Amino acid sequence: MRIVVENKLDQDTTVHWHGIRLPNAMDGVPELTQPPIKPGERFIYEFAPPDAGTFWYHPHANSLQQLGHGLAGALIVEERQPVAVDRDLLWVLSDWRLKATGQLAAGFGNMMDAGMGGRVGNAVTLNGKVPGDQTVRAGERIRLRLINAALARIMALRFEGHRPVIIAIDGQPCEPHEPADSRILLAPAMRVDLVIDMQGDPGRRYLVRDDFYDGLGYTLTRFNYGDEAPLRAHPSDASLRLPSNPVPEPDLSSAERHDIVLQGGMMGGGMMSGIGGMNGMAMPGMDGGAVWAINGMSMTGDGQSNMPPLLTLQRGKSYVLSIRNQTAWWHPMHLHGHSFRVMSRNGASVPYHQWSDTVLLSPKETVDCAFVADNPGDWMLHCHVMDHQVSGLMTVLRVA
Numbered sequence: 001m002r003i004v005v006e007n008k009l010d011q012d013t014t015v016h017w018h019g020i021r022l023p024n025a026m027d028g029v030p031e032l033t034q035p036p037i038k039p040g041e042r043f044i045y046e047f048a049p050p051d052a053g054t055f056w057y058h059p060h061a062n063s064l065q066q067l068g069h070g071l072a073g074a075l076i077v078e079e080r081q082p083v084a085v086d087r088d089l090l091w092v093l094s095d096w097r098l099k100a101t102g103q104l105a106a107g108f109g110n111m112m113d114a115g116m117g118g119r120v121g122n123a124v125t126l127n128g129k130v131p132g133d134q135t136v137r138a139g140e141r142i143r144l145r146l147i148n149a150a151l152a153r154i155m156a157l158r159f160e161g162h163r164p165v166i167i168a169i170d171g172q173p174c175e176p177h178e179p180a181d182s183r184i185l186l187a188p189a190m191r192v193d194l195v196i197d198m199q200g201d202p203g204r205r206y207l208v209r210d211d212f213y214d215g216l217g218y219t220l221t222r223f224n225y226g227d228e229a230p231l232r233a234h235p236s237d238a239s240l241r242l243p244s245n246p247v248p249e250p251d252l253s254s255a256e257r258h259d260i261v262l263q264g265g266m267m268g269g270g271m272m273s274g275i276g277g278m279n280g281m282a283m284p285g286m287d288g289g290a291v292w293a294i295n296g297m298s299m300t301g302d303g304q305s306n307m308p309p310l311l312t313l314q315r316g317k318s319y320v321l322s323i324r325n326q327t328a329w330w331h332p333m334h335l336h337g338h339s340f341r342v343m344s345r346n347g348a349s350v351p352y353h354q355w356s357d358t359v360l361l362s363p364k365e366t367v368d369c370a371f372v373a374d375n376p377g378d379w380m381l382h383c384h385v386m387d388h389q390v391s392g393l394m395t396v397l398r399v400a
Contacts, residue, residue, distance in 0.1 A: 003045045005037060012036035015045060016060040017075065018189060019171050019357045022047040024377025027336055030061045031305040032378055032396065051245035052079040053171025054145040054191040061302050064151065064386045065108050068119065070094070072149040084238035085195065086140040086231065095150035097121035109387065115266035115291045117329060118152025118385035124220060131221040133205065136198045139230030144194040148186045152385045154330060156212035157184040157220065161200050165240055168193035172339050172355035173242035187332035187360040189384035197235040203227050247339050247355060248372040250318035255370060258311055260323040264292035264392060267328050290392035298392035303380070309398035313373035320370045325361040331388060334358040336379040340371035358384055373399045
């Protein structure tokens with residue numbers, strides 16, 4: 001791929017190709033991997049994506065504002081052999097905090113968002129529009145690619161009357177399986193590929209609902225079946241398994257282990273927890289400073305040239321990162337330049353051989369992830385709730 005990015009904004013920008021295992025100089029982190037693209041300037045990104053799958057791209061400069069104003073897009077790398085489905089659909093899901101006039105509300109980066117759940121909005125769009133019905137035909141098999149491009153909203157999608165099968169997570173194939181609790185958990189930056197056999201009744205509508213937040217469930221969209229005869233009488237028996245990508249398998253017998261501890265944020269009553277030794281009453285971010293920390297260190301903003309790496313990893317060696325969420329909030333943690341095996345949650349093995357580049361941790365949860373540090377350079381590890389990233393929940397891993 002060769003992409004020429006022209007900056008016609010009135011501020012610096014970059015483009016991060018999220019989930020692509022590319023050369024470090026193409027990763028799009030200002031100051032860390034490249035100079036920011038100044039207004040009126042251009043930058044050429046050039047790389048060969050090694051993996052097929054569902055990826056996306058967004059700025060990594062002034063990311064809270066720029067992503068929050070809609071700068072994001074999908075990047076699909078197709079398999080060499082076409083997958084046996086009737087249609088390939090893409091849903092890019094975004095979330096907006098709107099005023100009664102329909103305009104974007106101000107207040108990006110405010111204290112409450114920074115120290116709590118981030119800038120969750122009051123309107124969700126599907127491919128940039130207020131979702132209408134999705135017209136489908138009985139008997140067809142659909143591949144549905146989901147991308148959560150929101151700043152902070154976590155989604156839990158339920159497909160009324162249907163049994164979606166997960167075939168890939170964050171662009172990487174997994175063993176095909178139905179989701180736990182019949183819902184697809186999709187945090188910011190995560191992608192999930194589904195296969196759905198449309199076995200509903202012609203002429204009927206079926207709800208797709210998001211019920212992640214207690215008491216705030218809503219209907220995202222509806223599958224609207226046409227009246228025509230079913231495309232086939234029974235679901236296709238073609239295999240759902242995707243061809244594997246060339247991601248190196250970590251050697252767990254020799255892997256070196258490191259603890260990554262997530263700290264900070266507001267607790268009940270405005271308490272800050274575990275950051276900088278401050279445990280008294282405080283409002284986060286009052287001085288524009290850090291609200292969060294990783295292993296006691298905070299990196300604010302979008303990228304810094306002088307940030308010392310939290311860890312220096314030996315190129316080609318296997319590592320297990322035990323990420324421990326000591327906070328009261330959810331965090332989708334994203335590692336640049338690599339995909340990792342999600343091994344266990346709170347000590348329980350994760351089934352279906354799952355790879356990710358963004359793993360969601362619930363409050364107080366510990367997740368073990370394994371990978372081969374095969375891509376040299378300085379790589380960001382950060383929370384993809386953008387308010388959390390810019391207020392401290394970010395660090396650097398060096399592969400040398």
